[in-house]
Amino acid sequence: MPPEQAPPPLRLALDADALAANWRALDQLSGQARAGAAVKANGYGTGARRVVKVLADAGCADFFVAYASEAAALTGLVDPASFSVLHGPLAASDTALMQACGMRPAINTLEQAARWLDAGGGPCDLMVDTGINRLGLPMAALGDPLVSRLDVEILMSHLASADEDSALNEVQRLRWMEARRQVPARRASLANSAGIVLGEGYHGDLTRPGLSLYGGVPRAELAAHIRQVVQPQAAILQVRDLSPGDSVGYNATFTADRPMRIGIVAVGYADGYLCVWSGKGMMRAAGHDLPVLGRVSMDLTAIDLSAAPRLREGDWVDIDYSLAAQAKATGLSQYELLTVLGQRFAR
Ligand SMILES: *Cc1c(COP(=O)(O)O)cnc(C)c1O
DSSP states (O other): OOOOOOSEEEEEOOOOOHHHHHHHHHHHHHTSSOOOEHHHHHHTTTTTTHHHHHHHHTTOOOOOSSSSSHHHHTTSSSSSGGGETTTOSSSSSHHHHHHHHHHEEEEOOOOHHHHHHTTTOEEEEEEEESOOSSSSSGGGGTTSSHHTOEEEEEEOOOSSOTOOHHHHHHHHHHHHHHHHHSSOOEEHHHHHHHHHHTGGGGGGTTEEEGGGGGGGOSGGGGTTOOOOOOOEEEEEEEEEEEOTTEEEGGGOOEEEOOEEEEEEOOOOOGEEEEEEGGGTTTEEEEEEEEEESSSSSSSEEEEEETTTOOOOTTTTTEEOOOOHHHHHHHHHHHHHHHHEEEEEEEO
């Protein structure tokens, strides 16, 4: 028997109560519509199995993933018919998987419509492009005979600029309304997290928040409703004492001007703690601020322990990861901050 593996010295704590509360808040803000949940990319990096379990318990009944394989990895948690596969049936193997499991593809092209129908069809969703020019059928293709043969559960479209007060939002809403007149569907859906606060006209029957479930605040109107969900934490691997003139890390970008104690923490850019935090990130323990010193390395980051000199090897620190503020500080989007966190975090 191989020896048991040591637990990793970094973990991504997930506040399940905050996640459920965020979904309930978004569901409320969706008015007459129900809120679903975008759980693609492993629940925005937070761990999709846990997320689906928590949200299903909170009452969520619709889950959006990018690939059929992502939904397949979540089977056994909820009814497979609660999954919508946003990228659609990309190949015969996808189609077979979705039909065998009972998931719905979002049909994005006439080719996908033909692929789905040729394989026997069944309930599907339909993505209509109303102006983002990403995935989805163009409005002009809605009259195609293939479309009329589809059994559409959710007719959806996706907003390009819901996080801004852009004229494009209303243009897209009107096109989505026109698509609803042309294509019979059991439900209609337009809004992502930010779109939910654009108003009732954007709600339809179902909203599709992602970012805000996980604590992201794409519009100021959401700030009062959304709680932080993830908290990256890492252990101190070594404590050392510096003398004035000693430098820290690659290229010696920090030099101590006084005697100081520092901690070397088990997180680096290979974990998604990117070099943008070099010399400006913040970690915390028991309410004390522990600023990042010098360059972030691949697996290690140095912090100033002046405010908490009792911290020792093996103690854990919280990495400051408040999404909206950190996005502003780094120029990374809140989406990137979540999805960049690497596989070495225990979830
Ligand atoms: C990712 C995604 C969402 C969720 O968007 P957020 O901005 O994270 O709320 C909704 N709909 C589609 C089609 C998506 O791709």
